[in-house]
Amino acid sequence: MQRFRAVTRRHPTVVDTLFAVVLYLLTAPFHGPPWEQHVPRSPALLLLLALSFAVLAVRRRWPLWTLVLTSLGVVPAVAFGFDVEPFLVPVVIATYTVAVRTDRWTALRTAVPTAVFVVVVVVLLTPAPGFNWESIGRFAWIGMAAAIGDAVRSRRATIAAIEERAVRAEQTREEEARRRVAEERLHIARELHDVVAHHIAVINVQAGVAGHLITAQPEAAAEALGHVRRSSRAVLDELSGLLGVLRRPEESDTPTEPAPGLAQLDELVDAFRASGLDLETTLTGEVHDLPATVDLVAYRVVQEALTNAHRHGTDTARLSVVHTPSEIILEVTNALAARPHTGGSGLGLVGMRERAGAVGGTIEAGIGADGRFHVRATLPLKLGKKP
16 A cells, blocks of 8 residues: 555556546446447547546646536536436546545535536436436535545544654654753763863873972972872772763762762862962851752862962962852952963863853953952852842
8 A cells, every 4th residue: 555655646647547547447338238238329428428537637736627627528418418427427536636635615615516516507408307316416426525535635634743743753852862962961071171170280280390300309209299199090080980970870880979069178179289289268158058069060160260270370379268148159369370371272161151050150250450360150059040
């Protein structure tokens, strides 16, 4: 059936022509009824009937014109005294086609006038005019053809709508999956940047110190190399934990730790001081419990800002944490080096803004009036509440 439908869609005229020929051979009364087989039918009848069926070859391309021409073919048939029933077959097929190929209102506006026209022609042009049960039957044929065609059209429209909804649902699922993948990739990129950047910055600074002091002050160089070793070990541990979380739960054998927050701020500050950053910290206001997401964002913002200060500054920085009843304000300030490091990608500031924006906060970064570089983060104490 699917192959037949495919062939019909590709070659509609050929299929309709063969269909019209078959109907003509089955309908045309070449020798009349069995009791009149010795009486051949009139060639004019066969030719006129052939013309009526030939019009069906273009019924899909021009359904309304096909109905008009097949209906007009009934007039000479009745006028010459031929049997009207064979001529009703193409009219019924054309009515069905109009109902299938157009809308319900068009089918109704064409089927009713066609049926009335056929009945009027038969009643007025037959030798014994009069409205009888046969006339009602002819009217019913055309009406049933229109009803069946409308039912088929409605069924096809319903199936097409269901298929369209299924396709849209599949496209929506694919788009949602792609969106989730993109969000997850961005989330992983932020985590990798936040986890690795700090320790790599420490390794870079301490390796430079060690290289500078390796001959003149071996003990100081050894201490710097110790910082390099500890920072590299921390990078490996945090990457191992992150990769363990990314694995499927049944494959994960790496214990996961709670997400960092401002409770670990002292440890973070000590780590930067140990790496050689002269860091001054101030805490103002009553400390409030933060939502887990805001707590993580605050920690990551401070970590990234101090990392940038350590890489691009003069090894001195100031951290200010201000707690208010509705928000927490974090500010990192550092002097810029005479020859600032230019190897940054700029993704750190972008990541900080994205993280802060995700919880309804803001990030302001730039050189202030005092010539120092300021990073100021304002985060709400409640998710979704703009400060």
